[in-house]
Amino acid sequence: MADQSTSLGMPATTVVPDGVAPLTDETRREAREIIARYPRSRSALLPMLHLVQSVQGYVSPAGIALCAEELELTKAEVGAVATFYTMYRRRPAGTYHVGVCTNTLCAVLGGDALFATAKEHLGIGNNETTADGTVSLEHIECNAACDYAPVVMVNWEFYDNQDPASLRSLLDGCQAGNPPAPTRGPSRLVSFKEMSRVLAGFNDGLGQEGVPAGPPSLVGLDIAKQRGDVAPSYPAASTSTEA
Amino acid sequence: MLTPVLSAHWDEADSFSIDGYTRHRGYEALTKALATDPDALISLVKDSGLRGRGGAGFPTGMKWGFIPQGPEGQGAKPHYLVVNADESEPGTCKDVPFMLANPHALVEGVIIASYAIRANHAFIYIRGEVTHVVRRVQEAVQQAYAAGHLGKDIHGSGFDLELVVHAGAGAYICGEETALLDSLEGYRGQPRLRPPFPATHGLYACPTVVNNVESIASVPSIVLGGAEWFSSMGTEKSKGYTLYSLSGHVKKPGQYEAPLGITLRQLLDLAGGMREGRTLKFWTPGGSSTPLLTADHLDVPLDYEGVGEAGSMLGTKALQCFDDTTCVVRAVLRWTEFYAHESCGKCTPCREGTYWMVQILERMEGGTATEADIEILLDTCDNIFGRSFCALGDGATSPIVSGIKLFRDEFIQHINGGCPFDPVASTVFGGVKA
Numbered sequence: 001m002a003d004q005s006t007s008l009g010m011p012a013t014t015v016v017p018d019g020v021a022p023l024t025d026e027t028r029r030e031a032r033e034i035i036a037r038y039p040r041s042r043s044a045l046l047p048m049l050h051l052v053q054s055v056q057g058y059v060s061p062a063g064i065a066l067c068a069e070e071l072e073l074t075k076a077e078v079g080a081v082a083t084f085y086t087m088y089r090r091r092p093a094g095t096y097h098v099g100v101c102t103n104t105l106c107a108v109l110g111g112d113a114l115f116a117t118a119k120e121h122l123g124i125g126n127n128e129t130t131a132d133g134t135v136s137l138e139h140i141e142c143n144a145a146c147d148y149a150p151v152v153m154v155n156w157e158f159y160d161n162q163d164p165a166s167l168r169s170l171l172d173g174c175q176a177g178n179p180p181a182p183t184r185g186p187s188r189l190v191s192f193k194e195m196s197r198v199l200a201g202f203n204d205g206l207g208q209e210g211v212p213a214g215p216p217s218l219v220g221l222d223i224a225k226q227r228g229d230v231a232p233s234y235p236a237a238s239t240s241t242e243a
Numbered sequence: 244m245l246t247p248v249l250s251a252h253w254d255e256a257d258s259f260s261i262d263g264y265t266r267h268r269g270y271e272a273l274t275k276a277l278a279t280d281p282d283a284l285i286s287l288v289k290d291s292g293l294r295g296r297g298g299a300g301f302p303t304g305m306k307w308g309f310i311p312q313g314p315e316g317q318g319a320k321p322h323y324l325v326v327n328a329d330e331s332e333p334g335t336c337k338d339v340p341f342m343l344a345n346p347h348a349l350v351e352g353v354i355i356a357s358y359a360i361r362a363n364h365a366f367i368y369i370r371g372e373v374t375h376v377v378r379r380v381q382e383a384v385q386q387a388y389a390a391g392h393l394g395k396d397i398h399g400s401g402f403d404l405e406l407v408v409h410a411g412a413g414a415y416i417c418g419e420e421t422a423l424l425d426s427l428e429g430y431r432g433q434p435r436l437r438p439p440f441p442a443t444h445g446l447y448a449c450p451t452v453v454n455n456v457e458s459i460a461s462v463p464s465i466v467l468g469g470a471e472w473f474s475s476m477g478t479e480k481s482k483g484y485t486l487y488s489l490s491g492h493v494k495k496p497g498q499y500e501a502p503l504g505i506t507l508r509q510l511l512d513l514a515g516g517m518r519e520g521r522t523l524k525f526w527t528p529g530g531s532s533t534p535l536l537t538a539d540h541l542d543v544p545l546d547y548e549g550v551g552e553a554g555s556m557l558g559t560k561a562l563q564c565f566d567d568t569t570c571v572v573r574a575v576l577r578w579t580e581f582y583a584h585e586s587c588g589k590c591t592p593c594r595e596g597t598y599w600m601v602q603i604l605e606r607m608e609g610g611t612a613t614e615a616d617i618e619i620l621l622d623t624c625d626n627i628f629g630r631s632f633c634a635l636g637d638g639a640t641s642p643i644v645s646g647i648k649l650f651r652d653e654f655i656q657h658i659n660g661g662c663p664f665d666p667v668a669s670t671v672f673g674g675v676k677a
């Protein structure tokens with residue numbers, strides 16, 4: 001297919017920018033491993049794009065080309081998919097990608113103030129990256145953690161119940177390369193690229209780390225225990241299948 | 244009053260591991276199910292009265308029964324089970340903590356459901372923005388394979404099942420089941436025209452069941468306890484236990500597992516009420532797509548019928564509670580911005596309508612709107628509701644129509660003098676002293 005300079009919102013150049021790792025034979029081998037998981041190859045596209053981000057920190061033109069080749073699609077078809085999903089980045093993410101939830105519930109409980117704090121503290125705006133490339137920032141939609149509001153995600157790990165002071169020290173930690181551990185997550189915060197490998201389906205073995213549940217997840221259970229509330233017990237010799 | 248089943252062991256350090264799960268009779272239901280006729284399992288789930296926990300409340304057993312079986316036509320094609328773990332409806336926060344704490348109940352449910360509908364391939368589609376949840380489910384699946392619960396000829400039953408954990412990439416619309424299927428096929432996640440329904444033409448145009456995480460995770464308990472056990476909880480037409488997610492200006496936000504039909508008053512009593520010195524102003528019963536309710540609705544039974552009669556929907560049981568420091572115009576604007584951002588763009592009423600409504604609400608918040616704008620908003624909602632391609636469009640009108648209905652005076656106040664609220668007062672760190 002012609003090497004067209006598509007205007008799908010992706011930069012047309014295929015030159016790898018400074019500091020961006022090239023895609024390798026290993027990337028291609030792993031892409032094929034992903035394809036093998038699915039009954040039909042095209043289902044592998046989303047995880048393959050996560051894989052591209054795990055190497056380059058964003059979905060580069062070279063990454064689009066690799067996916068297109070492996071799946072026998074056009075670059076336009078792959079580009080059309082990549083631009084639909086907000087997690088695929090058009091420019092490299094920082095090592096630490098910070099998302100502040102500003103959907104209604106978090107916003108009202110303090111998310112708007114936190115986002116203002118983050119912008120001011122980092123000196124960057126929405127969807128921008130610090131000059132040294134360590135931290136990128138965006139405001140995000142509800143991340144299914146409203147009982148921990150206001151919520152901040154870094155590399156899509158939970159930093160629950162934040163306030164301006166805790167957020168500033170979280171951001172300082174990210175900029176200094178030693179961020180605190182997520183509140184519900186592994187004992188160390190992995191980088192944006194490492195995280196992207198997990199989303200591509202390559203388990204990093206950290207799933208056994210961290211709490212099973214944070215405090216709000218347990219309040220109902222705690223109250224039930226205090227009150228002695230339990231679900232009815234299963235019938236002794238249950239004949240469920242004939243019920 | 245509370246009935247923890249899914250959440251009963253979340254306070255144990257290894258609740259998410261296979262050891263923690265089997266210690267509490269985990270995978271016993273699987274053994275029992277594999278010795279049962281698949282059709283009898285479908286009848287069991289029908290008899291239990293389990294209804295889909297993803298929002299719409301469709302009877303789960305009936306959905307399974309729609310899958311064509313037998314050697315001819317669609318029945319002869321491969322069957323698929325797809326678990327909807329996209330959880331992105333604003334306010335909804337039950338499936339994510341559940342998968343973090345107890346992923347094996349989901350995996351066991353997947354195996355039983357697949358066996359019942361005769362699927363040899365299943366997928367768990369998890370929203371991408373929750374890395375640790377993806378890990379936990381990946382590890383649970385690996386452990387289940389290692390234990391022989393997944394793979395070829397499971398425990399000598401002759402039943403084969405491959406289970407793939409698939410991470411999405413950020414798009415609320417992919418929670419809509421047909422958009423989810425397009426996304427899982429590697430396309431932009433846009434809803435499909437129905438009919439044909441996924442039951443006959445779902446993933447790869449094959450018979451497919453799409454079920455919510457909580458629906459599937461409830462299945463092992465039904466197999467172990469029986470239909471009568473399950474339906475002994477709940478109300479006449481809304482059976483069983485479920486996770487209610489309380490959030491916002493309440494003293495103890497979090498997950499409360501209770502029989503369907505409990506009221507917000509009862510839940511707030513358990514949660515210690517609203518924060519000190521403040522009163523409940525408005526709340527959503529099931530996420531932002533369900534019309535707002537107020538303190539007048541504290542005694543509405545939180546089941547499908549009760550909330551419907553109150554003019555809203557039970558939805559995902561995401562009880563977002565806002566107190567009297569909250570500006571309803573601001574809340575409605577923010578939700579509308581969400582819908583405009585997440586509209587997939589396939590149909591005009593939703594794509595254009597949400598965009599216009601954001602502009603009007605911005606004027607409203609900024610104090611430059613006129614009273615005619617209220618009618619324009621309602622008119623636009625009229626042109627979106629029932630005229631959009633999927634339920635996202637309908638959902639986008641819910642906060643606006645219900646917000647204006649319940650708080651018209653507050654909208655007019657904004658028109659006449661701008662926003663009277665101090666946003667600092669509504670925050671958890673700068674507001675009312677506890």
Ligand SMILES: Cc1cc2nc3c(=O)[nH]c(=O)nc-3n(C[C@H](O)[C@H](O)[C@H](O)COP(=O)(O)O)c2cc1C
Pocket residue numbers: 294295296297298299300301303327328329330331332415416417418419420421453454455456458459633634635
């Ligand atoms: C815009 C939109 C988003 C949705 N998001 C979800 C979701 O994140 N999770 C979910 O289970 N159902 C979601 N649904 C409902 C699904 O379309 C579907 O009804 C559900 O997954 C069926 O499962 P159930 O019968 O077990 O509830 C959504 C629907 C719409 C219209």
Ligand code: SF4
Pocket residue numbers: 416434585586587588589590591593594631632633634635636637
């Ligand atoms: S209603 Fe909105 S989300 Fe649904 S198909 Fe139309 S544009 Fe897409």
Ligand code: FES
Pocket residue numbers: 101102103104105106107141142143144145146149151333334335
């Ligand atoms: S609104 Fe922020 S996590 Fe739900």
